[in-house]
Amino acid sequence: MAKVKKAFFCKNCGFEAPKWLGRCPSCGEWNTFTEEIIARESGSVAANAAGPLPAAKPQRVGDIRESEHRRIDVGNGEVNRVLGGGMVPGSLILVGGEPGIGKSTLSLQIALAANGLKTLYVSGEESAEQIKMRAGRIGIGNDECLIYPETLLENIVRQIGEHRPDLVVIDSIQTIYTDLLDSSAGSVSQIRECAATLLKYAKSTGTSIFIIGHITKDGSIAGPKILEHIVDVVLQFEGDSNNIYRILRGIKNRFGATFEIGVFEMLDSGLRSVDNPSEILLTHYEEPLSGIAVGASADGVRPYLIEVQALVSGAAYGTPQRSTTGYDTKRMNMLLAVLEKRVGFKLAQKDVFLNIAGGLKV
Template sequence: MVGKCPSCGEWNTYVEEIVRKEPSNRRAMGGLETPKAKPLSLSEIEPGEEERIDMHDEELNRVLGGGLVPGSLVLIGGEPGIGKSTLVLQTVLRMPERKILYISGEESARQLKLRADRLGQISNDCLIVCETSLEQIYVHIKNTNPDLVIIDSIQTISTESLESSPGSVAQVRECSAAILRFAKETHTPVLLIGHINKEGSIAGPKVLEHIVDTVLQFEGDQHYMYRILRSIKNRFGSTAELGIYEMRQDGLRQVSNPSELLLNQDHEGMSGVAIASAIEGVRPFLIETQALVSSAVYGNPQRSATGFDIRRMNMLLAVLEKRVGFKLAQKDVFLNIAGG
């Protein structure tokens, strides 16, 4: 605190003023000039449906709600090696009419070239760059002006404004928020690929799932070749749709008829087999259930279920024993859902 002015010698003439630095869009967006938004009333906003970008993948279009919305931020998560990068790469290579910028923070350009050769698809409109700096990514975006941006993965991207290491909570939060501003202000869709932790949820802060418009989970079983793409959050569509793929040597094949993997063909004349119809979204599924009940060989009866919650199976067995009168206390019960 200063009581006396050193220049004029008067007392109590100093007035405190807070100097705030004006935010610069050029610095925050890495050199990209973005228009400033102004408030609009509801009557001034033009109504209409969101334009959709065809991804040339019926399963992916269905899960997204009809296609990719311009200016949207989509997060695709899954276990390591499940096929996230393969799914995204083979999808963008089928879009020759649009310029794609694929930013890889984990793999080299030669590795992506080998994967594209294995998929049997080459596109000159898909540009590959290996970069982990957010500021340099904006420079590449400004120079190429792409129609779609892919970032693989968000945990490898870092900004120079923070001193923490890539993948930390602060870096993931700041980078995803900056990418969201870019997507909304430039109307450019962005696909983010994210890792998951040991619990199976998206790695990083929970705010990452709140920031993005759509969260897609790509999952599967190591004992099966089929993969499921489900929507956990979708601001532009339903979360009840499922996309099913088959992992092959030349990429992922779309499974348009899911009943082909949920039904076995050699069950005629066999007992313990039941087929039921279930609906996920707008598509029906024929599901085959296989059950076996036998006398317990050892003292404790076994309860085994594949593809079904074993706790729910125990509850159903208790209901059957109490209400129907089946004596299942000393029986081994095995339950299997065909297809896993």
């Protein structure tokens, strides 16, 4: 019997260490190391489900035939925009965001509204009855969408191999686990192994897979950093959960640009696409108020107007406060230094507050 290998992983960033450490040398967090048992068996889950894969051979660059990637319409104009014109077959897409911001709602809308695609919605957090209630609230019907509440990766891959869907939604990767590892679901090793297995299956069969991922308290996607390296596309949901507007931003995209954004409005019937973001980003454009300026910005090929709200007042304490929302604080300090040095504004003893309206980050 092979010797059991143990290692310590940081729950915040996924850093691996041979022994327990009080402070993570990678992210600087305290008391985040947990011991996990790493035990691998021969064989792969994806290979067992998809059958024996053909062995690849080295080829010259000039001999490689370039196949045209056919973009698939996911039934949502804003998601198609962020993806670069549609979904590429065999791609692995990761969607992250705050709890309650609408990740599951958007994924279910894509699964139900996929044009002529056979979809499989795998839920590890909700029952089939809960998903049925949300589908009835969204009001989109698709007889080709299959609902499968399961958390074991072997059973999920077996069902994917049996039904052969065009699109698979995994909700979420932190709840999926494999029997090849002894650690619990959501651990660093489980997330890494499950994501790698799904990647092998997607590339070998041409099945597109949407993965929903949790985030940490600082806003980054939970789990090891290798999760973001494995997937083809990383989408981040931004916005306040108390606000009705959501922004979908592309962080990584191997098939398109990353500067496109999608704007949504959260309603009782799901997420509605907003074609003109300026209508939600401008709040006081008809009132002549001081401290408000309107500027034009562009993400991708779509320009939009943003409203900048600023307040400068005398510092009540010895050290002035500098606070920003939706803007880089260090860049604002640099601009204030330029204004004081070149223009003559006396801002050294002033409190400065800057806000970008609508929850947008520029």
